[in-house]
Amino acid sequence: MSLIDFGKSLQQRAVDIHSGKRIVFHHVPKCGGTSVGRALRRAYLLSQETVTPDASMKAFEAAREGRPHLAAGDVSEFREMMLLYMLYSDTRCVSAHIPFSDPAFRQFSDRYLFVTLLRDPVDRFISNYYWSHQHPGGVGHIAESLEDFLPSKRARHLGSTYVRYFCGEPAQEFTGRHVEAAIRNLRRMDCVGFLDEVGRFAADLRRLTGKRIRIGRENVRNTGGKRDSILSGPLGKQVLEACRFDSEIWEAVQDLRSSPREAAR
Numbered sequence: 256m257s258l259i260d261f262g263k264s265l266q267q268r269a270v271d272i273h274s275g276k277r278i279v280f281h282h283v284p285k286c287g288g289t290s291v292g293r294a295l296r297r298a299y300l301l302s303q304e305t306v307t308p309d310a311s312m313k314a315f316e317a318a319r320e321g322r323p324h325l326a327a328g329d330v331s332e333f334r335e336m337m338l339l340y341m342l343y344s345d346t347r348c349v350s351a352h353i354p355f356s357d358p359a360f361r362q363f364s365d366r367y368l369f370v371t372l373l374r375d376p377v378d379r380f381i382s383n384y385y386w387s388h389q390h391p392g393g394v395g396h397i398a399e400s401l402e403d404f405l406p407s408k409r410a411r412h413l414g415s416t417y418v419r420y421f422c423g424e425p426a427q428e429f430t431g432r433h434v435e436a437a438i439r440n441l442r443r444m445d446c447v448g449f450l451d452e453v454g455r456f457a458a459d460l461r462r463l464t465g466k467r468i469r470i471g472r473e474n475v476r477n478t479g480g481k482r483d484s485i486l487s488g489p490l491g492k493q494v495l496e497a498c499r500f501d502s503e504i505w506e507a508v509q510d511l512r513s514s515p516r517e518a519a520r
Contacts, residue, residue, distance in 0.1 A: 275298070275299070275347075275464040275465040275466040276367075276368055276463060276464045276465060277345075277347050277348070277363075277366055277367040277368065278295065278299075278347070278348050278349070278367060278368040278369075278370065278460075278463075278464055279338070279342070279349045279350075279359070279363075279367050279368070279369050279370070280292060280295055280348075280349070280350040280351075280370050280371065280372075281351075281353060281354070281355055281369070281370070281371040281420065281421075282350055282351055282352050282353075282371075282372075283352075283371060283372070283373065283374075283379075283416060283417070283420050284352060284379075284383055284416065285374065285379045285382040285383040285386065286371075286372050286373055286374040286379055286450055287372055287374060287450045287453060288350075288372055290453075290470050290471050290472055291350070291372055291453075291456075291460075291470055292305065292350035292351075293471070294457075294468050294469055294470045294471065295348050295350045295460070295468065296348060296350055298348070298464070298466040298467060298468055299347050299348030299466070301347075302345075302346055302347035302348065303346065303347065303348040303349070303350070304341050304346045304348070304349055304350075304351070305349070305350050305351045306334055306337050306338070306349075306351035306352060306353055307351075307352070308352050308393075308394040308395075309393070309394055311330065311333065311334055311337065311352075312330060312394050314333075315330045315333045318333070331354055331419075331425050332425060334351070334352070334353045334354070335353065335354065335356045335358075335359070337351075337353070338351070338353045338356055338359050339356065339358065339359055339362075342359055342362075342363045342367065354419060354420045354421065354423075355369075355420060355421045355422075355423055355440045355441075355444075356423070357423045357440070360440075360443065364443075368445040368446070368463055368464065369443075369444045369445050370444060370445055370446040370447070370448070370460065370463075371420075371421075371441070371444060371446075371447055371448070372447075372448040372449070372450060372453070372456060373417070373447060373448070373449055373450065373505065373508070374449070374450040374451075375450075375451075375505065376414070376416075376417060376498045376501035376502050376504075376505050377482065377486070377494060377495065377498050377502070378482060379416065379501075380413060380414050380416075380494065380497065380498050380501075381481055381482050381485060381494070383413055383416070384397060384401060384404065384413065385481065388401075397409070401485070401490060402490060405490060405493040405494065405497060406493070410493075410497045411497055413497070414494075414496075414497030414498040414499070414500070414501060415429050415498075415500045415501055416501060417437060417500070417501040417504045417505070418433050418434055418437050418500045418501060418504065420437075421436075421437035421438075421440045421441050421504070422434070422436040422437040422440070423436055423437075423440055424436070429500055433500075434500050434503050434504060437504050438503075438504055438507045438508065441504070441508050441511070442508070442511070445463060446459050446460070446463060447508060447511045449512060452512065453470060454470075456470070457469070457470045
């Protein structure tokens with residue numbers, strides 16, 4: 256055995272000894288996932304990967320040069336391919352802004368845990384809007400005021416983030432069929448947590464992975480006051496309408512809070 260091969264075998268043994276159950280964390284924007292992702296990556300330090308929105312978008316845009324058949328919306332499929340690559344590479348922990356992938360789930364659910372964390376969709380929408388509005392250099396920057404933004408197609412897209420992340424297919428317009436698919440896929444996952452019960456979610460992750468998962472509080476934004484003033488004001492109905500599909504999903508999966516904690520496949 257060569258020195259390089261010996262080193263690789265030692266590394267693999269260390270990964271096998273120190274890594275728990277393989278896991279994929281689908282990080283939905285503005286659901287507390289930054290803290291969860293960092294906790295998971297610390298626990299799986301020897302074998303972990305992520306996909307950031309900025310870097311993956313830049314890579315996709317670079318790949319689109321000279322390839323007009325690649326539409327801008329195909330970035331979600333590009334990220335799905337990245338997920339599949341990492342799973343085939345036996346990365347033990349993948350924590351990333353990647354939508355649910357039916358091919359990944361079908362091929363790897365016997366070896367990997369698939370988990371996610373959700374938040375009240377109206378809270379999530381408001382938090383996402385203000386973060387995007389205040390970060391001009393970020394992916395998906397929203398320059399408009401909330402009043403000007405709400406009538407747009409982008410607002411409906413932002414308010415349908417749960418549909419987009421869990422329906423299992425790219426789409427420009429969502430329907431009730433996509434909502435139903437998102438609910439089914441969430442129920443297939445090993446664990447669906449809720450931000451208002453993040454301590455319980457951490458306990459579930461510890462039990463399922465066999466790892467010491469300690470979730471801190473990172474990238475926290477308090478938009479509670481904004482929510483109350485927005486919903487009681489003239490824009491309230493528009494916000495609720497923009498979040499209509501995600502609210503359907505949220506209500507449908509509330510039973511996953513009760514025992515057993517794992518979603519039924």
